[in-house]
Amino acid sequence: MEDKFIIGGKELSSRLFIGTGKFPSNRIIPQVIKSSAAHVVTVALRRIDFDSKEENMLNHIPKDCILMPNTSGARNADEAVRIAKIARAAGCGNWIKIEVISDNKYLLPDNFETIKATEMLAKDGFVVLPYMSPDLMAAKRLKDAGASAVMPLGAPIGTNKGLKTKELVKILIDEIDLPVIVDAGLGRPSEATEAMEMGAAAVLVNTAIATSDDPISMAEAFGLAVIAGRKAYLSGAGAVKEFAEASSPLTGFLGA
Amino acid sequence: MVVRLLNITLNGKKMEVEKPITLIELLELKGIEHEKVIVEYNYDILVRDDWNSTILDDNDNVEVLKFVGGG
Numbered sequence: 001m002e003d004k005f006i007i008g009g010k011e012l013s014s015r016l017f018i019g020t021g022k023f024p025s026n027r028i029i030p031q032v033i034k035s036s037a038a039h040v041v042t043v044a045l046r047r048i049d050f051d052s053k054e055e056n057m058l059n060h061i062p063k064d065c066i067l068m069p070n071t072s073g074a075r076n077a078d079e080a081v082r083i084a085k086i087a088r089a090a091g092c093g094n095w096i097k098i099e100v101i102s103d104n105k106y107l108l109p110d111n112f113e114t115i116k117a118t119e120m121l122a123k124d125g126f127v128v129l130p131y132m133s134p135d136l137m138a139a140k141r142l143k144d145a146g147a148s149a150v151m152p153l154g155a156p157i158g159t160n161k162g163l164k165t166k167e168l169v170k171i172l173i174d175e176i177d178l179p180v181i182v183d184a185g186l187g188r189p190s191e192a193t194e195a196m197e198m199g200a201a202a203v204l205v206n207t208a209i210a211t212s213d214d215p216i217s218m219a220e221a222f223g224l225a226v227i228a229g230r231k232a233y234l235s236g237a238g239a240v241k242e243f244a245e246a247s248s249p250l251t252g253f254l255g256a
Numbered sequence: 257m258v259v260r261l262l263n264i265t266l267n268g269k270k271m272e273v274e275k276p277i278t279l280i281e282l283l284e285l286k287g288i289e290h291e292k293v294i295v296e297y298n299y300d301i302l303v304r305d306d307w308n309s310t311i312l313d314d315n316d317n318v319e320v321l322k323f324v325g326g327g
Contacts, residue, residue, distance in 0.1 A: 021325040207327065
């Protein structure tokens with residue numbers, strides 16, 4: 001079955017996007033990307049610390065990956081736009097994950113500022129993937145503003161709690177004519193499968209892989225889980241029934 | 257000869273440098289591998305081609321950024 005996944009005019013070879021934060025060592029990131037088979041990889045932009053000699057993250061990311069810098073650290077639309085423009089100036093393409101957060105406890109995104117930033121950046125030629133709280137009206141406005149996908153959270157960033165927003169994400173999948181990518185909060189491969197089975201276009205996973213005991217193996221597990229979930233979605237799950245329904249014929253028993 | 261000092265802000269910290277100094281000389285002074293960084297000069301992105309010809313002035317604001325891990 002042909003199942004192309006295209007965002008911003010690019011055909012993506014994987015529906016698992018991965019983040020590069022929190023790994024015990026950045027040196028394992030090439031193996032993590034390989035074992036996950038991810039095509040889109042997120043990074044962040046920060047001031048250089050002149051006192052530390054840590055290596056540049058770009059050295060660890062294979063050239064055939066699509067780099068999706070995020071605007072983490074932005075507290076409003078203008079800051080997100082500034083970060084996006086700096087990232088693009090670095091010559092790593094025009095994809096941007098908008099992340100506008102002013103709440104430090106739950107790290108919940110500010111949908112209002114995110115919509116403003118999406119509009120400005122989409123007009124400026126960016127492929128914009130906004131991280132958002134799963135709200136239908138906000139998702140509609142993001143689409144109108146020129147977003148290439150919407151990325152609702154499954155649970156607060158870094159919590160590994162799973163798809164706690166399931167009902168709301170399902171509404172976005174049903175109602176929004178854009179890829180819905182579940183970003184943040186997924187803690188286990190089964191939760192990635194759950195998101196994909198209900199029709200998410202992709203998932204973005206970072207903490208669950210980076211903080212596992214074996215990130216390279218966990219990255220592979222997430223890759224497989226996403227493939228399984230997508231296949232199940234395309235196959236159309238059978239109906240749920242209230243009472244038992246025999247799988248074997250109920251006639252022709254021996255000795256009857 | 258009197259050494260003249262410039263006051264600039266680099267990545268949010270005030271510092272003094274001897275003038276004249278170009279942007280690329282400032283990066284070298286701080287030991288930065290320049291092919292891996294992005295420079296914002298007085299709140300505008302400074303393209304690489306202009307690093308050599310940009311001579312810093314008093315009260316300039318320079319941000320040197322790079323990509324790090326993130327989700």
